[in-house]
Amino acid sequence: MITNFYMPTRVVAGQGALATAGALARDLKMTRVLVVSDQVISRQSFHREAVDALTDANIKVDRFDECGIDARCSHIDSEGERVRREGIDGVVCIGGGSVMCTGKGIAIVATNNKPMAECTGVGKFDRKALPMIMVPTTAGSGSEVSQWTIVKDEERHLKLLGGGPLSFPDAAILDPVTLRSLPMHVAALPAVDALTHGVEAYFSSIGSPITDALALAAVRLQFRSLRASINSDDERAREDNLVASCMANIACGNARLGHGHALSLPLEGHLDMPHPIGVGVLLPHVVTFNLAVLSDKVKPLAGEPFTSPRMALSFRARLRLPLRGEFSFACAHLDG
Numbered sequence: 001m002i003t004n005f006y007m008p009t010r011v012v013a014g015q016g017a018l019a020t021a022g023a024l025a026r027d028l029k030m031t032r033v034l035v036v037s038d039q040v041i042s043r044q045s046f047h048r049e050a051v052d053a054l055t056d057a058n059i060k061v062d063r064f065d066e067c068g069i070d071a072r073c074s075h076i077d078s079e080g081e082r083v084r085r086e087g088i089d090g091v092v093c094i095g096g097g098s099v100m101c102t103g104k105g106i107a108i109v110a111t112n113n114k115p116m117a118e119c120t121g122v123g124k125f126d127r128k129a130l131p132m133i134m135v136p137t138t139a140g141s142g143s144e145v146s147q148w149t150i151v152k153d154e155e156r157h158l159k160l161l162g163g164g165p166l167s168f169p170d171a172a173i174l175d176p177v178t179l180r181s182l183p184m185h186v187a188a189l190p191a192v193d194a195l196t197h198g199v200e201a202y203f204s205s206i207g208s209p210i211t212d213a214l215a216l217a218a219v220r221l222q223f224r225s226l227r228a229s230i231n232s233d234d235e236r237a238r239e240d241n242l243v244a245s246c247m248a249n250i251a252c253g254n255a256r257l258g259h260g261h262a263l264s265l266p267l268e269g270h271l272d273m274p275h276p277i278g279v280g281v282l283l284p285h286v287v288t289f290n291l292a293v294l295s296d297k298v299k300p301l302a303g304e305p306f307t308s309p310r311m312a313l314s315f316r317a318r319l320r321l322p323l324r325g326e327f328s329f330a331c332a333h334l335d336g
């Protein structure tokens, strides 16, 4: 089998990495950027630090702070039109998965001059998206290194995926300062998504030695760092957690995802269910299915906690994460 590995995003990681935002933007020839965020993140001191780094590099900053729990097509279309009309030449996203998906959608719509709904699917647009810099503020979605954006079509109650090689972010800044003030609940949920990316990438039938290595290293690093990342002031653990999430998405970006994500997206659209809840509840079932048919691949993993069919629940218990209510909610819909 011929395999392909492609990941063009520059990744800058470590304490203090946020200060490089201005230099990165200059490298990408940005002169005026739209900083995409939400109402909570835009009040954080690290958001101000990133904006200051951009303005210190003589880059004009416009803002869109209205992102919500999903990346909404209506937001993307109106901001994409504004970006095109006002000659904004770069997008900087500071936030979690929905913020990064919103910004990615805006960057796509701005150059392709058609609504986001017409850009969903694989390779449904033919112009490169505007240059993008991603600053993830949760360790979960890995959208900072992904060509894909997941958007909510509010009118049809659908979650849709769009993207292609023309919509990879140009740079990602992984600075542990962005995780410092996260409430435990907000920090824990995305971790389930990142875990799912690593596990599904490892079990993918089109994986390669490169993606297997990344996926396994990501899951192991996440298990080692997550608890301290959430429950203590350990900056190194937060950095490791961000890097693990990023690695898991690089793995699944090339090996693709599995049944957990395939089954979760329509449920999320219909039930307004957060993405990590959907994939987290489905993952034990996917692991059980894969263990039955991929025994050779599982052998090297003897003793790894994520090979348990009840892995998602044991993951919560092991890390003492406050997910019982959310999983109960999802189980009532999916298992009931």
Ligand SMILES: [Fe+2]
Pocket: 141, 193, 196, 197, 261, 275, 279
């Ligand atoms: Fe995901």
